[in-house]
Every structure is written in C-alpha cells, then in structure tokens.
Amino acid sequence: MAPSSKRQKRLSDDLDIFEPYWNLYFNSDFTNSIKDFHDIIVLFNEVVTTKPDIFTVNKLKKTIIIHYPKFVAVIKNLFEDFDEEAAEDNTQKVLDSFRDYPDKTLCTLGVVCSTFLGSQDIALKVFYLTTKLSVRLVNYEPITPMKLIKANMFKKLVTVRGSVVRSSLTRPLLVQTKFFCARCNRPTAEDAIDGKYAIPSRCYTSGCRSKYFNPDRSSSGETKTIDWQQLRIQEKISDDRSDPSRMPRTVVVELTNDLADSVVPGDFIQCTGILKVVSVDEGKSRQKGNSMYSLYIDAVSLFKVGESNSTEMESKSTGNIGFSSTDYEFIKQAYQQPDLFRLLVQSFCPAIFGHEMIKAGLLLGIFGARVRNQSFKGNINIRHNPHILVVGDPGLGKSQMLTNAASIAPRGVYICGSSGISKTGLTVTLVKEAGSGDFALEAGALVLSDQGSCCIDEFDKMSTNHDALLEAMEQQSVSIAKAGMVCTLPARTSILAAANPIGGHYNKSKTVSENLKMNRPNEEKDRYLSEHVMALHSGSNEKTKVSWSTEFSSTQAIRDIPESLHKRLELDSGEDLDLIPKHLLKIYIAYAKKYVHPVLSDEAKQVLQSFYLKLRSKKAMDSTPITTRQLEALIRLSEAKAKSELRELVTAQDAQDVVQIMEFSMLQTSEDEFGFLDLQRSQLGSGISKKNEIKQFVSYLIKISQERFNNVFTIEMLQEAAKGILQ
Numbered sequence: 262m263a264p265s266s267k268r269q270k271r272l273s274d275d276l277d278i279f280e281p282y283w284n285l286y287f288n289s290d291f292t293n294s295i296k297d298f299h300d301i302i303v304l305f306n307e308v309v310t311t312k313p314d315i316f317t318v319n320k321l322k323k324t325i326i327i328h329y330p331k332f333v334a335v336i337k338n339l340f341e342d343f344d345e346e347a348a349e350d351n352t353q354k355v356l357d358s359f360r361d362y363p364d365k366t367l368c369t370l371g372v373v374c375s376t377f378l379g380s381q382d383i384a385l386k387v388f389y390l391t392t393k394l395s396v397r398l399v400n401y402e403p404i405t406p407m408k409l410i411k412a413n414m415f416k417k418l419v420t421v422r423g424s425v426v427r428s429s430l431t432r433p434l435l436v437q438t439k440f441f442c443a444r445c446n447r448p449t450a451e452d453a454i455d456g457k458y459a460i461p462s463r464c465y466t467s468g469c470r471s472k473y474f475n476p477d478r479s480s481s482g483e484t485k486t487i488d489w490q491q492l493r494i495q496e497k498i499s500d501d502r503s504d505p506s507r508m509p510r511t512v513v514v515e516l517t518n519d520l521a522d523s524v525v526p527g528d529f530i531q532c533t534g535i536l537k538v539v540s541v542d543e544g545k546s547r548q549k550g551n552s553m554y555s556l557y558i559d560a561v562s563l564f565k566v567g568e569s570n571s572t573e574m575e576s577k578s579t580g581n582i583g584f585s586s587t588d589y590e591f592i593k594q595a596y597q598q599p600d601l602f603r604l605l606v607q608s609f610c611p612a613i614f615g616h617e618m619i620k621a622g623l624l625l626g627i628f629g630a631r632v633r634n635q636s637f638k639g640n641i642n643i644r645h646n647p648h649i650l651v652v653g654d655p656g657l658g659k660s661q662m663l664t665n666a667a668s669i670a671p672r673g674v675y676i677c678g679s680s681g682i683s684k685t686g687l688t689v690t691l692v693k694e695a696g697s698g699d700f701a702l703e704a705g706a707l708v709l710s711d712q713g714s715c716c717i718d719e720f721d722k723m724s725t726n727h728d729a730l731l732e733a734m735e736q737q738s739v740s741i742a743k744a745g746m747v748c749t750l751p752a753r754t755s756i757l758a759a760a761n762p763i764g765g766h767y768n769k770s771k772t773v774s775e776n777l778k779m780n781r782p783n784e785e786k787d788r789y790l791s792e793h794v795m796a797l798h799s800g801s802n803e804k805t806k807v808s809w810s811t812e813f814s815s816t817q818a819i820r821d822i823p824e825s826l827h828k829r830l831e832l833d834s835g836e837d838l839d840l841i842p843k844h845l846l847k848i849y850i851a852y853a854k855k856y857v858h859p860v861l862s863d864e865a866k867q868v869l870q871s872f873y874l875k876l877r878s879k880k881a882m883d884s885t886p887i888t889t890r891q892l893e894a895l896i897r898l899s900e901a902k903a904k905s906e907l908r909e910l911v912t913a914q915d916a917q918d919v920v921q922i923m924e925f926s927m928l929q930t931s932e933d934e935f936g937f938l939d940l941q942r943s944q945l946g947s948g949i950s951k952k953n954e955i956k957q958f959v960s961y962l963i964k965i966s967q968e969r970f971n972n973v974f975t976i977e978m979l980q981e982a983a984k985g986i987l988q
Contacts, residue, residue: 276302282375285393286368288452298369301358305373308335313381316374318394320385322519325374325394326562329401359401363418363535367396367561395518397562401533407496407510410536410556419558420533421512422566423494424672424709429694429701431521434489442466443473455537455559456489488521491701494530513557520563525750526689526704527711529566529672534558588848592907595841595849601906602918605849606830608841610665613658617830618925622649622898623662625922626755627670627714627850630900631858646755647897648734650720652762659759663716666757669843671851672713674706678723682706687729688739689750700744707733710754712854720760730756826921852907859903861896864913869895872920895919958983 276295279302287294295302308315312335317326336355340348358366371394379389398418405419435453442449442464449461464471477484492514514532516523524530538554598604602621609620626649633643651659667673676682690703706715707730717723733739733752740749832838841849861869873892895916902915961982966972974982 278380279372279376281390282372282379285375285391286371298365301355301366302369302373304336304339304355305370306377307339308332309373309377311335311339313377318374318378319519320388323392323394324397324519325371326397326399327370328399359398360418363416363561367398371396398533399562399564400531401562404531407512410510410512410558412556414536415538415556417536418533418561419536420531421494421496421558422531423496423512423529425492425524425526425528425530425704426495426511426709427493427692427701427703428524428526429491430699431488431490432699433486434517435484435486437485439477439484440474441477442469442471443475444471445469448477449474455539487518488516490516490521492516492524494532513555514560514563515557516560516563520560523563524565526702527708527750527752530563531566532558532560532563534560534562584848584852588852591845592849592852596907600829602902603830604838604841605846605905607832607838608846609669610658610662611840613661616658616662618827618922619651620662621826621830622922622926623651623666623757624905625649625898625901625919626757627666628853628901628904629755630897631860631904644735644737644893645897645900646737646753647894647901648756649758651757651759653759655761659761660718663718663757663759665843666714667716669847669850670710670714670716671847671854672710672754673716674710674713675716675718676706678717678719678721682723684729688733688752689741691741691743691746700746702741702748702750704750705739707739707752707754707756708750711751712753714755714757717756717758720758721762826918827925853904857904857907857909859900859909859911861899861911862913865899865911865916868913868916868920869899872923895923898922 276299279295283295315327315332315335318324319326333352333356337348337352340351374396375389375394379386401418401420403420405414405421407421407423410419410421434456435458436456437450437452438458440449440451440461441447445464445466447464447466447469449464451458451461461474462472464474493511494514495509495511497509514534535558536556537559538556541553541555595601595604605624606617606620609624613620626647629647630645632645651662653659664675667675676686686705687707688705689708690705691700692703693699694701733754734756737751737753738749739752741747869892873895876891898919899911899916902918903909903911962974962979965982966974
C-alpha cells in the first residue's frame with residue numbers, strides 16, 4: 262500500500278519521529294503498535310510532506326481541516342509509478358481504511374500532521390507536543406441515506422444530510438479524570454471513553470493493595486472536560502421518492518469541542534461522523550441487563566449546506582456545493598430560452614390546467630427578492646421574502662400547486678391546517694430531556710423552512726393559530742421565552758397559503774375577509790379543462806393542445822386591464838412546450854436564490870411609484886389605507902421576477918408584469934355579486950359588502966328612531982345617516 266519501494270525505504274528510515282506525538286492520539290505503546298500502522302503512516306507522511314497545503318490548522322479551535330476529495334486526488338498521484346489496476350487497488354485500500362477504521366485512521370493522520378507542524382515551527386513545537394488536534398474530514402463521500410444507517414455500519418465513517426429538528430444545551434463531557442488511593446494517596450489518571458470512566462481495580466504502589474479510590478474533584482490539569490452537545494437531524498422526505506408517504510427518518514448526532522453550538526434548529530447540514538451505539542434506558546434495566554441499543558453519529562465534521570460563507574470549511578472547499586457541471590450546463594441552456602418566465606410558469610405543476618397568473622404569483626413567492634445586507638441602513642432587517650395567499654373554490658388544484666411548490670423549493674415544507682397543527686408545531690417547542698432534565702429546542706415548520714418556503718394548505722381551518730405567523734412573516738424569526746430560556750431562531754421563509762371560502766364556495770356578495778367563488782363559468786375554457794383532465798386520467802402520452810378563442814379570457818375580472826402578461830403566459834394553439842422536469846426546476850431555483858441579486862432600475866422605480874400613487878389616490882374612505890407595505894410588496898415581487906430570469910437588473914417590463922399580477926388580484930377581490938367592479942372595497946379584501954352595508958344602514962336608522970322616538974326621516978336625514986355609516 263506504500264507509494265513505491267524507494268519512497269518507502271526513504272520514509273521508513275526513521276519512524277521514531279512520530280513517537281513523541283503518539284500518546285496524544287493512542288493509548289497503546291508506540292513500539293508495539295507502529296507495526297500495524299507502518300504502511301499507512303508512511304503514506305500519510307508522504308502526502309503531508311509533498312503537499313502541505315492539503316490541510317489547514319486552526320490553533321485556536323485546535324483542529325486540522327482536510328478536504329477529502331483533494332486528499333484522495335493526492336493519494337492517486339502518489340501511485341503514478343504503478344500500473345493503472347494496481348494504483349486503483351492501492352488507492353481503494355486507503356479509502357477503505359477511512360470507512361472501516363475511522364478512529365485509527367484519523368488518529369494516525371493527526372499524528373503525522375502534528376509531527377510535520379512541530380518540525381516546521383520550532384517555536385510552536387511544545388504546543389503540538391502537548392495539544393491533541395481534532396482532525397475534521399470535510400466532504401467525505403459518499404452521502405449515506407438515513408434508511409441505510411443500520412447495525413451493519415457500526416463503527417464505520419458515514420456522511421448524512423438533514424435538517425436540525427432538535428438541539429440540546431451544551432454541557433461539559435468528561436474525557437479524563439484522576440483518582441487518589443484511599444490508603445497511600447497515589448494519583449492515577451483514567452481516560453473516559455465516550456464520557457464513561459472505570460474506577461481503578463487496585464493500587465499499584467509497592468506494599469499498598471488498596472482497592473478504594475477517591476475521585477479528584479478539583480480543577481487540576483489531569484481532570485479534563487470538553488464541550489458536548491446533542492442534535493437530532495431529520496432527512497428530507499423528498500430524498501426517497503420510492504416511499505414518499507412514510508414518516509421522515511431521524512438520527513442523533515453528538516458534537517464535541519469546536520463543533521458544539523455551531524448550528525441551530527432549522528439549519529440544513531451535512532455531517533460526517535463515526536456510527537456508534539448507546540444503551541437504551543440504562544436506568545431501568547441495570548439489574549436485568551439491557552440488550553437494546555440506539556445508533557448515533559459521533560461527528561467528525563459538520564457544516565451548513567447552501568451558505569457559501571457558513572463555516573470556514575465550506576467557504577474554502579464547497580462554495581458551489583449542490584451544483585454539478587451538468588447542472589450548470591442545464592442552467593446555461595435554460596437562460597438562453599426566449600421566454601424563460603413563461604417556460605417556468607408552464608413547468609410549474611403542469612397537471613393543473615390554466616391558472617397561469619396564480620402559478621406566476623406562487624413562483625415569484627418561491628424565488629423571493631434580493632437579500633439585503635442587515636448592516637445596511639442602520640442594521641435594519643429588511644424582509645426579502647414575499648407571502649402569497651390563494652383563495653378559491655374546492656377542487657381547483659390549490660393543494661396540488663402548494664405540494665408542487667414545496668417540492669421544488671430548495672427548502673420546502675408542506676403542512677395542512679386541517680390536521681390540527683399547533684402553535685408550537687409552527688414555531689419552536691421547548692422540551693425536557695428524559696435523562697438529564699435539561700431543556701432542548703425542537704424546530705417547527707417555520708424554522709425548518711428557513712431560507713425556503715412554508716406551504717400551508719387549508720389555511721382557513723387553522724383555528725386560532727394565525728397569530729403564530731405574524732412574527733415570522735414580518736420579522737423573519739420566531740422567539741421563545743419559557744422556563745428561563747429566551748432565544749430567537751431564524752425563520753426567513755416565504756409563506757405560501759391556500760384557503761377555501763366559508764360555506765364551501767366563494768360568495769361574490771361578500772368580501773374576501775367575510776367569506777375567505779373566484780371561478781366563474783366559462784364554456785370555452787371549461788371544455789378544454791375537461792379534455793385536459795380526461796387526458797390525465799386516461800394515461801395518454803399525448804399532451805393536450807391548449808387554446809381557446811381570444812374573446813374568452815381565463816376570468817372575466819381582468820377585462821378592463823391590459824392582458825399582455827396573461828396572454829404571454831398562456832399556451833398558443835397547438836403549441837407543445839418542452840417543460841422543465843421537477844428536479845431540474847428545483848436546481849434552477851436554488852441557483853437563482855444563491856447567486857442572483859437583482860437591483861431596481863430607474864424605469865422600474867418609475868412604474869412602481871406611479872402604480873403606488875394610483876392606489877393611494879383611489880382608496881375609498883372605508884377601506885384599509887394603502888401604505889408603504891404595498892409598495893414594498895411590489896418591489897419584492899419585481900426583484901423576484903428578474904431573479905427568475907437570472908438577471909441582475911429589474912427592468913420596466915418586470916415592474917409592469919408585477920403590476921398586472923397585482924391588478925389581477927385586486928380586481929378579482931373587488932368584483933361584486935353583479936359582476937361589476939366595486940373599488941370601494943379594500944385593496945386588501947376587507948371592507949363591507951353591499952348586503953352588509955344595507956343591514957348596517959337599517960340598524961343605524963332604527964337606533965336613531967329609538968333615540969328620537971320618531972320613525973319618520975327626511976331625505977336630508979337619510980343622507981346624513983349614510984354619511985355617518987361611511988365615516
């Protein structure tokens with residue numbers, strides 16, 4: 262397994278240079294154990310001496326960071342003197358040692374690195390002779406699905422990905438303790454393996470055969486502790502498409518030293534560690550003996566996925582994590598499409614016919630606006646995630662759209678309001694651990710969808726838990742103050758919600774706030790819709806050719822506004838688009854959210870400002886005031902439109918498209934029961950319907966007649982009463 266006979270002879274001339282550092286990493290005697298590690302220590306020494314930049318040292322954290330793919334590439338170059346088959350075989354043996362014997366292999370690597378560093382810097386030689394450095398192997402491959410984490414992988418090195426759903430407090434873990442003989446007071450140091458130590462069996466002092474020892478409870482140098490924290494990470498359910506209906510799997514991860522307190526609930530992480538076991542319910546089964554064990558991962562390295570500057574490790578080696586060369590080629594081809602936004606809208610939930618404007622709004626909510634630097638403008642947190650609410654009749658595909666949105670969002674979470682979700686299930690829960698009695702944080706749906714999208718179906722059936730969304734929607738965080746613990750967790754998520762009207766269908770005589778039937782009968786559209794549904798259920802491979810006469814629009818409510826965006830998003834007669842598959846659409850969105858940060862052009866600012874001033878001038882006396890919140894929403898959606906097409910500048914066309922989406926929504930909520938536009942209704946869907954206005958007017962007249970003891974009114978008195986109702 263050594264590189265070559267000449268190199269092996271040169272490197273094995275003096276292996277005694279490793280002896281001073283050996284006891285830091287191994288408990289065994291150097292002379293007897295070096296034979297078992299001879300080949301691999303020679304190889305690692307060759308790698309470190311010929312390529313010293315293969316690892317990075319952090320003396321403050323006492324860590325050695327090694328990028329695994331680069332390390333493997335260097336090892337392959339060492340076997341260039343061999344033929345191809347022998348080189349591959351020897352390289353595989355080294356890689357197998359990492360997988361099958363991670364403890365010994367990583368400690369051997371630590372010995373070699375410490376020896377090299379001590380020889381290069383004489384001033385710090387004492388530091389390396391007395392300090393054990395933790396080897397952090399970053400980007401170890403392959404990534405193991407959680408369903409394969411079983412007993413056959415015990416003591417092997419694995420890499421898993423998942424969301425942190427629970428984190429405990431950081432506590433000290435004992436790694437070495439000292440005992441004093443009760444008779445002669447001789448000190449004896451004992452190592453604690455995985456936090457468990459054994460009391461010495463007897464005293465080895467000549468003439469003293471005592472079997473009783475007292476632990477050293479002082480803060481002496483021989484009693485050592487390290488930081489320790491426990492996490493529970495949960496797999497993404499979309500990772501296993503063969504069984505999407507099961508409960509997501511979880512695994513416990515233990516962090517030590519510098520890894521403790523490096524992540525919080527809601528973070529999506531990649532963790533490399535050694536699979537170990539711990540006895541279950543030790544306290545209940547001491548007398549009978551316990552044969553039940555639970556698997557956990559002793560972390561070797563850990564970093565957040567999706568943040569280029571999340572950790573020192575990732576910033577150096579995984580700046581483009583998650584994107585392969587094939588992905589970049591697909592993104593390049595998609596960028597060259599003539600009408601990219603139209604292609605994205607048609608690729609979003611293609612099983613649902615039509616509803617292009619609604620799909621466009623949901624897509625903009627997934628892309629989100631440009632992320633502002635919080636240090637800008639006096640450290641004010643400027644929200645960049647838009648929130649979308651879809652209200653409509655049952656059976657129009659709202660749930661399908663939300664499910665599709667959750668699957669293509671980089672960090673999408675789908676929940677249903679009718680399942681009885683609690684407030685803590687949305688935000689964060691403080692739970693008490695069974696063994697230690699300490700408190701741990703469990704993340705809810707909003708925290709788990711941090712930097713993604715939280716899709717809430719059946720929004721109208723969420724009981725009284727809507728107030729739990731307020732902080733997350735505006736401040737992009739959730740706070741908890743309970744049992745003496747006060748903390749704030751990030752919840753930078755776009756909330757995409759869908760609701761059914763009260764009574765099962767939308768009543769045009771009521772406003773949105775009064776009934777939460779947007780859909781109006783359209784003979785031409787309904788005919789094509791029925792053909793589309795029948796084609797889906799018949800299993801036909803032919804795509805439905807979609808077109809209808811231009812005299813019919815998808816909804817009659819947009820007849821008085823420009824229909825350019827709506828018409829551009831529709832499929833032409835006989836057109837057959839090559840739609841983007843769901844997994845590629847997810848990659849495209851992740852790329853846009855990570856690398857594209859558009860800014861407003863002067864022309865776009867003028868379009869948005871003109872529309873905002875138009876809204877301000879048309880607001881009715883009884884409507885909710887139009888404030889800068891509506892202007893900020895327009896800005897966010899305009900930036901999302903530019904981001905969806907991978908552009909760094911928001912054009913006037915982007916702003917006009919967003920204005921049309923806003924008008925589409927406003928005109929649908931402002932249409933009364935007779936099909937006319939009633940702009941006296943609130944732009945936010947609140948206000949008073951005509952039927953309720955009449956009831957309120959009659960009640961007001963009855964009240965006045967009772968006060969005057971007279972039920973006769975003049976025209977002037979009726980007009981004054983009407984003005985009183987409107988004020």
